[in-house]
Amino acid sequence: MEPLDLGSAWTWRDARARGATRWQVTAGGEELTRGLYLSHADAASFRARCGAWTRLLPADAAFGLESAAVLLGAHTEPPVEVQVVLRPRPVLPQRRRLSVAVRQLRSEDVVVSGGLRVTSGAQTLLDLAAGLPPAELVAVGDALLRRGVLTRQALDARLRRADRVRGVVRARECAPLLDGRAMSRPESFLRYWLSTSDLPPPEPQLPVCDRRGRVVARADLGWHRYRVAVEYEGRQHADAGQFGRDVDRYSFMAADGWLVLRFAGRHLSGPAVVVERCRGALLSRGWRPGAQPC
Known part of the structure; x- marks a missing residue:
């Protein structure tokens, strides 16, 4: 017996009213709850489930x-x-x-x-x-x-x-x-930890300019006054093309006097490492506790 096309989702009652057999009601879909079915083709979609x-x-x-x-x-x-x-x-x-x-x-x-x-x-x-x-x-x-x-x-x-x-x-x-400039959940975590510490609040998507004032790169977070940048390295940075662009960007920033701190998934378990490394970088660039926000 061939499955009956019942659409993306159906109830037991509606399918039986359309003449479907018991096997046809259950064969083509996943039972979400008693009497409600979603086709196997759409089962992976949360929106389809809703x-x-x-x-x-x-x-x-x-x-x-x-x-x-x-x-x-x-x-x-x-x-x-x-x-x-x-x-x-x-x-x-x-x-x-x-x-x-x-x-x-x-x-x-x-x-x-x-x-x-x-x-x-x-x-x-x-x-x-x-x-x-x-x-x-x-x-x-x-x-x-x-x-x-x-x-x-x-x-x-x-x-x-x-x-x-x-x-x-x-x-x-x-x-x-809250800041809509954050491009990812990890960036939001880093910014929250830094903003609620005793460090000056960082700026998201910090523009980095060349000597002519043209924006040539953007750091995930940073402090322009102290030329300290914070970057989160997600899985997309392992892509060969992205890796090459990152090398160019970090090289340019270093050549122009920027100190770049890079963090990854292993650093998202808590704020201690992120805050202390940023504290050390800012202190090395002249920031002192109690200084005016940059």
Whole structure:
């Protein structure tokens, strides 16, 4: 018996109503929860998984928390359970692999992304603040700003009406540290650790100019006054072409008097090494504790 084309997602009830046999209902897809199936072709897509869930969810449900972060393009690891946010109601959906949070959402707290209702960037950041460490929260906020799904005005407005909301204190503390110029999660980590230390706050995407004032390179982070740059070396730097460009860039910066500190994944377990190496570099270039920020 040939599988029946049921589309990307289907429920047991709908498939049987279309005349599918029990085998045809189950053969072509993965069971996300009881009675809900997603085709094997789309099983790897978190967005497709969320789209399938809309067949069982109330019309006003919005994907939230880590699920929203993934859908808004700010998080790389999808959660095990799909997370949705609903307004208060007498009975909440209870399903395997589904997590439901209750929020008093306004219309501005929900956006449509790729055809799905998702909590806004500001609402997502506020919801995540209750569970994420500050450095992780800043990394998510940076990514939301970078993707254009969060603005400072929207975040400020949401936080102003968030009194007594769980996580609001952390969200308000981290909000001034967000910067959409950060190009990756590791860069956000490095900047957070340095900005919350006793060192002067670094500038993201620091321009490096030649003697004619032309921008010839950009450092991930740095202090122009002391000509100290901080670079994070991710896996993409192992590419032969990127490696060659990095060599040229670092050589130019060194020739022009820049001290370049390079960090990798092994340094992301905590701030101590990053902060102390940057402290040593800044001290070697004339910075002293208590000096005015550069």
